Amino acid sequence: MDTPEELQKIFPIFDSKLAAFIAGISERRTFGEGEIMMKTGQYFKATMLIISGKVKLYRESDEGSEFFMYFLEGGNACALSMICATRNQASQIMAMAVEETEVLMIPIRYMDELMTHHKGWYYFVLETYRSRFEELLVVIDNIAFKNMDERLEWYLKQQTDKLGKHLNLTHQQIAHDLSSSREVISRLLKKMERNQMVALHRNSIEVLI
Amino acid sequence: MDTPEELQKIFPIFDSKLAAFIAGISERRTFGEGEIMMKTGQYFKATMLIISGKVKLYRESDEGSEFFMYFLEGGNACALSMICATRNQASQIMAMAVEETEVLMIPIRYMDELMTHHKGWYYFVLETYRSRFEELLVVIDNIAFKNMDERLEWYLKQQTDKLGKHLNLTHQQIAHDLSSSREVISRLLKKMERNQMVALHRNSIEVLI
């Protein structure tokens, strides 16, 4: 288990009493690269705090296609798991680890105590909700107002911000994340390559800007 | 001012102590039909609780076009105003009254006291955030996965759920809300009329399903 001091380094908003409480009740779990951490329709049994690693969050359509929304990383938490957990609701999103990811699982039975006795906890919950909410608003901007070329640029920027300039992604995966088709993405990437914005390799893309 | 009992009828999650506190510190304000209640970029000076009426929430693009997201009505609150208020952040959305709307304005200086001393308040805040978040996810579903004809049907359904089968909307307004163009909406509505789904009149639409 984590020491309270380590926890406070990752979640600075936690006071030492709260960090100690969480360290005592939570369970650490590791997800491997590519592992699905949460499926649409699944019920939350615990709130998940990300210790380290990177997680991609997706929205799934009825027909099975998926749409990338945002990343979570160390210090973040899944917004929905914090409240759905308390209401026993099914998840509306899918979460996948993009690299080895460590999380703290806090069983839902402690939620009420955390909420009522630890000021730092609900500040953390509110901040989590607020920042995810704002990320969703930016997602809406992009799909409502922008064309695919701009969306692709924004997507690549998001990825490089989190994962570095060298992206191990196929065109098929990108098309998937943007809910488009491989051919469209291939053509747009080719155009970006002609404009010196990326260098294309098999199974990877180097972002040059 | 409202009596605590009236407040509890509209916000059942408030206990009587909380309702009394809010009744004591809040100010009532009325917005007329079509009035802008909150502009993008404006700073929150108060959290707004909707007492009665209907409010449309929009996301605005950099270029000035607007995109309808969801309604608020009596018993709801603006999610962003509850937390942006505490951090003095600019609004990321635009809110417009579609009919005469009464709100309670709670000055931001009371937020911390409400949060720490009133369990019902942060339950309310969390529930507000959660439900708006889920509405945003449905919005994303629609623009990411659906064509304009399905989006139009969903839009009309949302409107009739809140405002009744008889909608006083021009094709131009609908195009605006969906970030499309009048001609497209006119054609799709005509098709829906041929399929007995709507009846079209000047300045109004009757939804038949």
Next chain:
DNA sequence: CCTCTTTAGTGATTTCTGTCACCGTTCAGG
């Protein structure tokens, strides 16, 4: 080394949506 699968590139075609142009109707205000 050979084969099969995955990945990528590209032309042709179609569908959906946005834009332009134009016209008729309705309605408010002089």
Next chain:
DNA sequence: CCTGAACGGTGACAGAAATCACTAAAGAGG
């Protein structure tokens, strides 16, 4: 009653994106 603005209908066209069809190259696994 007249006029101009707002609203709505519709054809023609343009552009973006999806889909289909095919090819070539790379890499994995026998």
